[in-house]
Structures are given as C-alpha cells and as structure tokens.
Amino acid sequence: xxxxxxxxxxxxxxxxxxxxxxxxxxxxxxxxxxxxxxxxxxxxxxxxxxxxxxxxxxxxxxxxxxxxxxxxxxxxxxxxxxxxxxxxxxxxxxxxxxxxxxxxxxxxxxxxxxxxxxxxxxxxxxxxxxxxxxxxxxxxxxxxxxxxxxxxxxxxxxxxxxxxxxxxxxxxxxxxxxxxxxxxxxxxxxxxxxxxxxxxxxxxxxxxxxxxxxxxxxxxxxxxxxxxxxxxxxxxxxxxxxxxxxxxxxxxxxxxxxxxxxxxxxxxxxxxxxxxxxxxxxxxxxxxxxxxxxxxxxxxxxxxxxxxxxxxxxxxxxxxxxxxxxxxxxxxxxxxxxxxx
Numbered sequence: 001x002x003x004x005x006x007x008x009x010x011x012x013x014x015x016x017x018x019x020x021x022x023x024x025x026x027x028x029x030x031x032x033x034x035x036x037x038x039x040x041x042x043x044x045x046x047x048x049x050x051x052x053x054x055x056x057x058x059x060x061x062x063x064x065x066x067x068x069x070x071x072x073x074x075x076x077x078x079x080x081x082x083x084x085x086x087x088x089x090x091x092x093x094x095x096x097x098x099x100x101x102x103x104x105x106x107x108x109x110x111x112x113x114x115x116x117x118x119x120x121x122x123x124x125x126x127x128x129x130x131x132x133x134x135x136x137x138x139x140x141x142x143x144x145x146x147x148x149x150x151x152x153x154x155x156x157x158x159x160x161x162x163x164x165x166x167x168x169x170x171x172x173x174x175x176x177x178x179x180x181x182x183x184x185x186x187x188x189x190x191x192x193x194x195x196x197x198x199x200x201x202x203x204x205x206x207x208x209x210x211x212x213x214x215x216x217x218x219x220x221x222x223x224x225x226x227x228x229x230x231x232x233x234x235x236x237x238x239x240x241x242x243x244x245x246x247x248x249x250x251x252x253x254x255x256x257x258x259x260x261x262x263x264x265x266x267x268x269x270x271x272x273x274x275x276x277x278x279x280x281x282x283x284x285x286x287x288x289x290x291x292x293x294x295x296x297x298x299x300x301x302x303x304x305x306x307x308x309x310x311x312x313x314x315x316x317x318x319x320x321x322x323x324x325x326x327x328x329x330x331x332x333x334x335x336x337x338x339x340x341x
Contacts (some may be wrong), residue, residue, distance in 0.1 A: 001020070001022075001023050001029075001120070001122070001317055002018055002019070002020055002021075002042045002119065003018070003019055003020075003021045003118060003119055003120050003122070003138050004016055004017070004018055004119040004341070005018075005019055005059060005061050005113075005114060005117070005118045005119070005135075006061055006062075006116075006117040006118065006317065006320065006341070007016045007058075007061050008034065008044060008045060008059065008060055008061070008062055008241075009048075009058055009059040009140045010058065011045065011046060011047025011054075012045060012046065012047070012321065012324075014051060014117075014317045014320055014321075014340075015060070015317075016317070017239065019242055021120075021122050023072075023074075023119075023122055024057070024074065025074045026072045026074040026075045026125075027072070027074050027075075027122055027123070027253075028070065028072070028074070028075065028077070028078065028084075028122075028123050028124055028125045028127070028128055029070070029072040029073070029120055029121070029122055029123060030068040030069065030070055030071060030080070030084060030086060030120070030121045030122075030123065030128065031068050031069050031071050031119070031120055031121075031338055032066045032067070032068040032086075032116045032117075032118065032121060032339045033067065033068045033069055033083075033135050033338070034066060034067055034068070034138065034141040034336060034338060035065065035066040035116055035117065035141060035314075035336070035337040035338070035339050036063070036065040036066070036139065036141040036142040036144075036145070036334050036335065036336050036337065036340065037063070037065075037323065037324065037327045037335040037337070038063075038064065038065055038111065038145065038333070039231075039246075039257075040111070040257075041062045041110060041115075041324075042050040042061055042081040042324065044057070044060070044062060044110075044329055045057075045062065046324075046328065048054070054148050057111070057112070060110065060114060061109075061110070061114035061115045061116070061117040061118055061149075062110045062115045062116070062313045063109075063110055063115040063117045063337075064088035064108065064109045064110040064111070064115050064116065064144060064337075065116075065141060065142045065143070065145055065235070066085075066086055066115075066116035066121075066141065066144075067083060067084060067085040067086060067131055067137070067140050067141060067143065068083070068084065068086065068116075068121065068339075069081055069082065069083055069084075069127040070084060070128075071120060072082075073125060073150040075124070075125040075279075077125035078125065078128070078130070081226045082130060083129065083130070083137075083215045084128040084130055084131060085122060085129050085131055085140060085143045085144075085287055085291065086116060086121060086127065086128050087127045087156070087283070087284050087287055088108055088109035088110065088115070088116075088144060089101050089106055089107075089108055089127075089130065089145075089188070089282070089283055089284075090106060090107040090108065090109065090113055090127065090251060091103055091106040091107075091108075091283075092105050092106065092107070093105055093106075096234075099151075099279040100283040100284050101151070101280065101282055102280070102285070104334075105199075108281065110277070113266060113335075116144040117126065117320075117339075119191065119341055120248075124137075125244070126284065127284065129284065129287045129288055129291055131291065132291055132295045134206050135187050135294055135301055136301055136302075136304075136305055138305070138308045138311060138336045139304045139308065140247060140301075140302045140305075141334070141336045141337075143287060143290055143291065144287070144333045145174065145175070145178065145183070145286045145334070146290050146304070147183050147282040147286040147289075148175075148202050148255070148279070148280075148281060148282045148286070148327055149175065149179040149255075149291045150182060150282065150286045150290045150293070151279055151281075152179070152227070152255055152279035152288040153179070153182055153183060153186060153188040153252050153285070154286070154289065155253075155277065155279060156251060156253055157186070158224070158227050158252035158260075159251060159275065159277065160250075160275075160303065161249060161251070163224050163247075164187060164190050164224055164225065165190065165191060165224055166191040166192075166193060166209075166222075166223045166224050166225075167183055167187070167189065167190055167191070167192055167193070167223055167224065167225050167226065167227070168193045168194075168195060168223035168225070168226040168227070168242065168245065168246070169183065169192065169193070169194045169195070169226070169229060169258065170194075170195045170196075170214075170226065170227065170228050170229060170230055170238040170241065171193065171194075171195075171196060171226045171227075171228065171229030171230040171231075171238065171333060172195075172197060172201040172202050172205070172211075172332075173195025174197055174307055174332070175206065175228075175231075175256070176194060176196065176227075176229040176332070177307055178304070178307075179227050179229055179255070180192055180194050180205060180208050180305070181207060181300060182293070183253045183302050184208060184299055185293065185299075185300055186206060188245060190208050191209040191210075191213070192207075192208040193208065193209055193210050193212065193221070193223060193261075193301075194210075194211045194212070195211070195213075195214050195217060195238075195241070196210050196211065196212075196213065196214065196254045197213065197214055197234075198207050198331070198332075199213060200333075201332050202328070204306060204332075206306075207247070207303060211259075212247075212312040214237075214241060215240075215285040217241065217245060221245055222245055222287055223245060223246055223247065223250070224246070224247050224248065224249050224250055225246070225250045225251045225252070225328075226240060226242040226245075226251075226252050226253070227253045227255060228251075228253065228255060228256050229255050230255050230256040231255075231256025231257045231258055232256065232257075232258055232259075233258070233260075234256075234265050235256045235262045236262045236264075238256070239252070239254070239262065239264055239265075240265060240297050243264075243265055243268045243269060243272070243274065244268075246272065246274065247272075248273055249273045249274070249275075250272070250278070251274070252274055252275065252277070253277060253279060253295065254276060254277065254278045254279070255278075255279055257280075264276075275301050278334050294306070307332070307333045307334055307335060308334055308336055309330050309332070309333025309334055309335050309336075309337075310323065310326045310327065310330060310333070310335045310336070311336045311337075311338065312326070312336070312337055312338065313340055314337045314338060314340055315338055315340050315341060316339060316341070321334055323337055
C-alpha cells in the first residue's frame with residue numbers, strides 16, 4: 001500500500017515521503033482526522049532536543065495524540081467508517097510485573113516509531129479503542145494526554161493510603177487541569193487544591209475546592225497527597241513546596257517531564273516517610289478507562305472543551321508550520337489539527 005508520510009527531517013522542516021507499506025491480513029488501517037500537538041512534538045519540531053537525539057530519530061512523522069476513521073480491518077473488530085482513538089504505545093513483549101508503557105523494548109509513535117502525521121496509519125486492532133458516539137471530536141483528539149492522567153490516578157488509587165481528605169495538584173497548565181478534573185470526578189468527597197503561577201489560568205479551575213498562587217500558599221495548608229504537573233525548570237521548586245505542604249506518609253505523583261536533573265530534599269522525604277512515584281505515558285487499558293469515563297460523565301469532556309485552544313485545518317506543510325507557530329506562542333490550551341491531507 002502506498003502511503004504519504006509527513007516527516008520532520010530537520011528543525012521546522014517537514015517533507016513528504018511516499019512509502020510502500022506492507023499491510024498484514026489482520027491489520028487495521030486508519031485515516032487520521034483529528035490530531036493534537038504535544039510539548040514533546042514541539043521540542044522535536046523546534047530542534048530543542050539534543051543534536052545526537054535528533055540525528056538518531058529523524059526523519060520521523062510526529063504526533064502521538066490522534067483519532068480517525070477505519071478504512072480497513074482485517075481482524076473484523078471494526079468496520080469501515082468507525083471512529084477509533086489510536087494508541088501510540090507499541091509493545092513487542094509482555095512482562096508479568098510491568099505495564100506495557102514501562103517495558104523498555106516498547107516502541108512509541110513520534111519517538112521511536114513514526115507518529116500519526118500520515119495519510120493512512122497501519123496498526124492493529126488491539127492498538128485502537130472505539131470512540132463513543134457524541135464525543136466532541138476536538139476533545140477526543142487529545143485522549144492520549146488524558147489517558148496519561150488516568151494512568152497516574154489509577155496507580156495512585158492502588159498505592160496511596162486511604163486517608164484522602166485533601167489532594168494538592170501543583171501546575172496550572174494542561175496536565176494540571178486534566179489531572180485536577182479527573183481527581184474531582186474520581187474522588188468527589190475529596191478537597192482538591194490547585195497551586196499555580198498564573199491567576200488567569202487558575203480562574204479556569206472552577207471545579208476544584210480552591211486555588212492558590214504558589215507565592216501565597218498559607219503556611220498551615222497541608223494536603224494528604226500531591227500530584228506534580230509542572231515539569232521543566234519548575235519541577236524542583238514544585239517538589240520542594242509539595243514536601244513542605246504534605247502530611248507525613250503522603251504519596252507524591254511525579255508527572256512533569258524535565259530535561260535536566262531535579263534536586264529533591266531527601267532528608268524531608270525520609271523524615272516524613274513520603275512515597276514518590278513516577279508515571280509516564282499510558283497503555284490501551286488507560287485509553288479504555290478514559291473513554292468509559294467520558295461516556296459515564298459527560299461533564300468531563302464538556303470541561304475539557306475549555307482547554308481546546310487553536311484549531312487548524314491542515315492541507316499542506318505550510319498549514320503545519322502555522323499551527324506549530326501558534327501552539328508555541330500559546331500559554332494554555334491544546335492545539336488541534338483537522339487533518340485534511
């Protein structure tokens with residue numbers, strides 16, 4: 001099957017490559033229709049990764065958040081025209097005590113495999129989840145990002161102690177918004193506090209118990225558990241604040257990605273008996289849980305619609321450049337691409 005792939009070949013340069021792709025008898029072929037830009041995509045596109053890393057990974061099709069319509073399914077799971085969310089994680093083995101997204105041999109689209117910036121995507125039925133009817137298609141474009149928060153909260157629910165009177169979320173960006181919203185839905189009796197740097201962003205968190213600027217946190221405010229959703233250079237300061245404002249034996253979820261090492265006050269981690277755990281990416285079970293949540297709680301995708309930022313029709317590489325430029329200048333919200341190539 002001839003397929004057109006939109007590959008990043010150098011920073012801010014995307015070329016078209018036509019490849020003859022094999023299609024196994026039981027393969028699933030999907031035409032992407034809605035894509036969403038992630039911070040990782042921006043780092044590749046802007047050339048903000050290490051030169052050695054770029055040399056190893058490029059040329060590569062970007063984007064790991066997407067859904068589309070089935071063109072062909074040799075397995076018989078889906079029929080032509082069905083809308084499915086595509087799972088970017090591509091495991092090649094199973095391990096009894098490791099989730100698919102932590103197995104080191106797993107490949108991941110837009111990192112170690114071509115992403116969804118293609119005319120057609122050849123995958124398998126187990127790497128796709130049916131999209132419920134009536135879901136906002138722009139919101140569905142970033143289901144992958146929401147599934148990462150779902151995964152982290154599922155792990156929290158399994159390992160954190162049962163004292164859950166209050167949970168703090170550090171970070172007022174997209175990940176903080178999504179995580180706080182899912183926590184509010186999963187634990188309706190728990191007080192959810194959000195801590196951030198921007199009062200305008202915090203004003204959007206209307207569904208939580210309270211919000212605080214990180215420079216104005218009351219000294220006596222303590223939470224039972226915390227989620228760090230900051231990432232980058234701010235991770236260290238966020239973790240330091242969490243350690244100061246968490247009760248002993250609390251659990252801290254680390255979700256923010258940082259390129260550099262982050263200092264952690266291990267003395268206070270030990271004194272308070274804290275549990276810190278990291279979460280990254282997600283698996284097909286997390287996608288199913290996320291879409292089930294959308295169907296059972298329609299208020300969740302309705303709230304998520306508030307973080308849909310720029311929406312762009314993409315017909316050629318110049319449209320892609322425009323969308324990435326706008327996304328880079330956007331302080332909050334998800335950029336969605338209507339993939340019309």
